[in-house]
Amino acid sequence: MTSNPTAVDAGELRRRVAEFLAGHDPAGTDRLEFLRARFDAGLAWVHYPVGLGGLGAPRTLQPLVDAEFAAAGAPDNDPRRNGIGLGMAAPTILAHGSEELKQRLLRPLWTGEEVWCQLFSEPGAGSDLAALATRAVPEKGPDGDGAGGTWVVDGQKVWTSSAHLARWAILIARTDPDLPKHRGITYFVCDMTDPGVEVRPLRQITGEAEFNEVFLTGVRIPDSHRLGAVGEGWRVAQTTLMNERVAIGGGPAPREGGMAGVVADAWRGRPEGRTPELHARLMRLWVEAEAQRLAAERLRQQLAAGGVGSEGAGMKLGFARLSQALSGLEVELLGAEGLEYDDWTMRRPDHVDFTGREAGYRYLRAKGNSIEGGTSEILRNIIAERVLGLPAEPRSDKDVPWKDLPR
Amino acid sequence: MTTTAGTAAPAGTAAPAATDQDLLYSEVEDDLRASVRALLADRCPHTAVLARCEGDEPHDPALWSALAADLGAAGLAVPEERGGHGASWRETAVVMEELGRSAAPVPFLGSAVLAAAALLGCDPRRQEAAELLAGVASGTTAAALAVDFSTAPGAEFPCAVRADDAGALTGRVTAVADAPAAQVLLVPAIGPDGPGLYAVDAAGAGVSTAVPPALDLTRRIGHLDLDGAAGRLLAGPDRARAALERALLTGAGMLASEQLGLAEWCLEETVRHVRGRTQFGRPVGSFQALKHRLADLWLEVVSARAAARSAADALASNAPDADVAVAVAQSYCADVAVHAAEECVQLHGGIGMTWEHPAHLYLKRAKADQIALGTPGRHRARLAGLVGLPPV
Numbered sequence: 001m002t003s004n005p006t007a008v009d010a011g012e013l014r015r016r017v018a019e020f021l022a023g024h025d026p027a028g029t030d031r032l033e034f035l036r037a038r039f040d041a042g043l044a045w046v047h048y049p050v051g052l053g054g055l056g057a058p059r060t061l062q063p064l065v066d067a068e069f070a071a072a073g074a075p076d077n078d079p080r081r082n083g084i085g086l087g088m089a090a091p092t093i094l095a096h097g098s099e100e101l102k103q104r105l106l107r108p109l110w111t112g113e114e115v116w117c118q119l120f121s122e123p124g125a126g127s128d129l130a131a132l133a134t135r136a137v138p139e140k141g142p143d144g145d146g147a148g149g150t151w152v153v154d155g156q157k158v159w160t161s162s163a164h165l166a167r168w169a170i171l172i173a174r175t176d177p178d179l180p181k182h183r184g185i186t187y188f189v190c191d192m193t194d195p196g197v198e199v200r201p202l203r204q205i206t207g208e209a210e211f212n213e214v215f216l217t218g219v220r221i222p223d224s225h226r227l228g229a230v231g232e233g234w235r236v237a238q239t240t241l242m243n244e245r246v247a248i249g250g251g252p253a254p255r256e257g258g259m260a261g262v263v264a265d266a267w268r269g270r271p272e273g274r275t276p277e278l279h280a281r282l283m284r285l286w287v288e289a290e291a292q293r294l295a296a297e298r299l300r301q302q303l304a305a306g307g308v309g310s311e312g313a314g315m316k317l318g319f320a321r322l323s324q325a326l327s328g329l330e331v332e333l334l335g336a337e338g339l340e341y342d343d344w345t346m347r348r349p350d351h352v353d354f355t356g357r358e359a360g361y362r363y364l365r366a367k368g369n370s371i372e373g374g375t376s377e378i379l380r381n382i383i384a385e386r387v388l389g390l391p392a393e394p395r396s397d398k399d400v401p402w403k404d405l406p407r
Numbered sequence: 408m409t410t411t412a413g414t415a416a417p418a419g420t421a422a423p424a425a426t427d428q429d430l431l432y433s434e435v436e437d438d439l440r441a442s443v444r445a446l447l448a449d450r451c452p453h454t455a456v457l458a459r460c461e462g463d464e465p466h467d468p469a470l471w472s473a474l475a476a477d478l479g480a481a482g483l484a485v486p487e488e489r490g491g492h493g494a495s496w497r498e499t500a501v502v503m504e505e506l507g508r509s510a511a512p513v514p515f516l517g518s519a520v521l522a523a524a525a526l527l528g529c530d531p532r533r534q535e536a537a538e539l540l541a542g543v544a545s546g547t548t549a550a551a552l553a554v555d556f557s558t559a560p561g562a563e564f565p566c567a568v569r570a571d572d573a574g575a576l577t578g579r580v581t582a583v584a585d586a587p588a589a590q591v592l593l594v595p596a597i598g599p600d601g602p603g604l605y606a607v608d609a610a611g612a613g614v615s616t617a618v619p620p621a622l623d624l625t626r627r628i629g630h631l632d633l634d635g636a637a638g639r640l641l642a643g644p645d646r647a648r649a650a651l652e653r654a655l656l657t658g659a660g661m662l663a664s665e666q667l668g669l670a671e672w673c674l675e676e677t678v679r680h681v682r683g684r685t686q687f688g689r690p691v692g693s694f695q696a697l698k699h700r701l702a703d704l705w706l707e708v709v710s711a712r713a714a715a716r717s718a719a720d721a722l723a724s725n726a727p728d729a730d731v732a733v734a735v736a737q738s739y740c741a742d743v744a745v746h747a748a749e750e751c752v753q754l755h756g757g758i759g760m761t762w763e764h765p766a767h768l769y770l771k772r773a774k775a776d777q778i779a780l781g782t783p784g785r786h787r788a789r790l791a792g793l794v795g796l797p798p799v
């Protein structure tokens with residue numbers, strides 16, 4: 001992704017940030033205006049190309065830039081509100097989108113003006129995403145296959161986080177039911193304001209509704225909003241999914257970052273709840289969290305050195321296991337207080353914070369960590385087959401036309 | 408011997424982690440690994456290790472001199488001006504990984520790690536210590552640190568051996584790692600002025616070393632009986648305590664790399680086996696029950712590698728939080744190595760239970776390593792004090 005990793009180094013970036021800040025006083029500039037200007041200066045995501053919010057610098061220099069802006073008290077783009085946009089849609093658009101789409105979509109995506117959601121999962125297609133049934137049919141393309149014309153989309157998506165906030169969606173739909181399932185899928189950018197899009201909240205075990213059901217009825221998508229070739233959607237989706245797993249599991253973290261820190265603080269603050277058994281579990285998990293943090297750090301160093309990080313898939317697996325074990329421990333540590341819950345009111349939150357609210361919420365929300373973005377079972381399959389090279393299980397669904405598969 | 412719960416961090420804080428650790432392997436380290444691996448592949452095949460471990464001399468003196476002296480592995484962490492090769496504990500850790508991978512029967516941990524680290528803590532102006540360190544670093548002398556191998560960093564200075572005014576040592580030390588291969592014993596003892604570290608010739612008068620059958624076939628232990636044995640003072644009360652503590656900490660940190668190498672071998676060998684072994688008309692490695700277990704084990708090995716590298720880097724750079732990094736690495740890697748070795752036996756089926764297959768060499772090493780230099784639970788207890796998470 002980096003066009004010329006040596007062109008812009010840390011010193012040059014510091015210089016450019018300083019120059020930018022001199023011209024745009026963080027205190028005196030309107031927030032959006034500031035963010036747009038930061039994008040235009042190539043200081044948004046420095047590893048992106050020039051003209052698209054970046055400078056073609058190494059990705060590892062991003063934290064430095066973010067830290068410089070934060071130190072100057074500059075507004076940020078509130079990345080937690082648009083995790084899917086920043087973590088998944090953007091890299092996919094960058095890798096597979098037309099120049100026109102990149103110009104139109106990436107800037108408001110980065111500034112947070114336009115939130116994104118992911119229309120992948122369906123009631124009949126979760127882990128087996130390639131089984132999806134949402135259809136995209138060409139309306140009246142000049143050459144009859146939709147190219148250059150408009151696609152009409154019908155179907156139902158489910159578990160769609162942030163759909164109620166989203167201006168755009170990344171969408172995969174079936175364009176050829178006669179092909180085996182992986183081959184008849186095409187990838188689109190979908191306008192969530194289209195009249196055929198209906199979003200209904202879906203309440204979850206925490207009481208609130210982060211995710212939604214999305215009904216697509218005669219949704220019209222111009223062919224120019226297609227990412228990758230017709231029938232190549234599965235391959236394009238791999239870019240998204242790999243980035244999703246990195247986004248969920250692999251962020252930089254200090255020692256005692258995340259749930260480990262929450263539980264450690266709870267331990268320090270509540271001597272009355274301490275028992276030998278809880279302490280034994282706490283220390284085991286603390287060590288595992290630290291080992292996992294170091295593994296993530298090592299992966300980052302490997303990527304920075306230009307190596308490959310097959311370890312990526314493992315980070316999310318370990319993260320899910322640990323966050324569940326730690327948040328469960330925290331509830332127990334609270335004793336009688338753990339019997340209470342802060343609030344069951346149905347709400348539609350505008351961002352998700354795994355370590356937010358109270359212990360009961362954290363415990364329940366962590367259950368989603370081993371389901372969202374690929375279940376832990378699927379991740380183990382991926383590690384076993386792609387990293388360890390173990391043989392796939394025999395399958396009966398690979399070479400059969402999608403329309404003939406049992407459902 | 409009791410473990411003291413390290414210096415407590417101020418209430419409400421965990422020691423912040425060193426942020427600039429290099430967790431990768433450098434080119435030099437990769438080259439070193441390649442040389443050590445080639446030597447071990449040539450000189451230390453499993454058949455030879457198995458044959459040797461039933462003989463009277465379980466360690467391999469020829470291999471030891473090729474590794475320690477010819478390849479220079481014994482002096483990696485010793486500065487050039489003190490007779491070593493001026494590399495660091497990072498490179499030493501790479502050697503430990505390779506020795507773990509091959510379950511090699513050489514006294515590297517006892518001599519090049521524990522004894523060398525203890526000698527590095529002695530005053531370089533004390534000629535006795537300087538000469539001994541140079542001998543250990545060059546691989547010409549094999550030394551052993553006379554402490555019970557289950558001792559964890561942070562333990563009290565041992566008082567089982569007493570030294571009189573003339574330096575004659577009397578007392579008993581059990582389970583000394585690599586003692587049967589050592590020419591010189593470094594004995595912590597309480598002398599007339601307090602704690603001291605003494606050198607004793609293993610073959611000298613008043614020294615007897617009983618070698619019991621050991622769980623680990625490839626690293627022997629010895630029970631030492633000292634009865635007025637002639638000791639030469641290496642470090643007095645001003646340095647002995649710190650030298651011993653540093654040796655234990657370094658040993659525990661380096662052991663994590665051995666455990667990593669051992670776990671890697673077990674995982675690779677098991678994956679190789681389940682890919683090739685067919686039952687029910689398909690490779691057993693295509694059954695999801697096994698794939699998921701191996702995926703979990705792989706993730707443990709990935710984390711173990713990061714933790715072991717972190718400990719090695721912290722020891723090499725003398726980082727202020729080295730004790731935290733070592734406690735994390737040792738408590739984590741010890742269990743991963745045992746888990747890997749146990750899975751290796753189980754997923755090999757009946758063949759994993761045979762004497763002929765090398766899996767048991769790794770299982771025995773892994774289980775003994777779990778006790779060595781502090782059990783995982785002991786390291787976690789120490790860590791609790793270091794990061795401000797008290798048990799009560």
Ligand SMILES: Cc1cc2nc3c(=O)[nH]c(=O)nc-3n(C[C@H](O)[C@H](O)[C@H](O)COP(=O)(O)OP(=O)(O)OC[C@H]3O[C@@H](n4cnc5c(N)ncnc54)[C@H](O)[C@@H]3O)c2cc1C
Nearest residue numbers: 118119120121126127159160161368371372373374375377
């Ligand atoms: C909080 C949350 C947010 C989400 N947000 C989004 C979103 O924004 N957009 C979106 O598109 N999707 C989203 N999802 C959906 C998520 O990706 C799916 O739920 C997930 O992929 C699992 O699919 P499923 O629910 O159909 O379960 P199923 O696939 O039916 O799985 C049921 C069980 O079977 C196991 N299983 C399935 N196949 C195998 C196999 N081959 N081997 C072993 N075990 C197997 C699974 O691991 C699971 O335990 C979200 C989910 C959650 C929980």
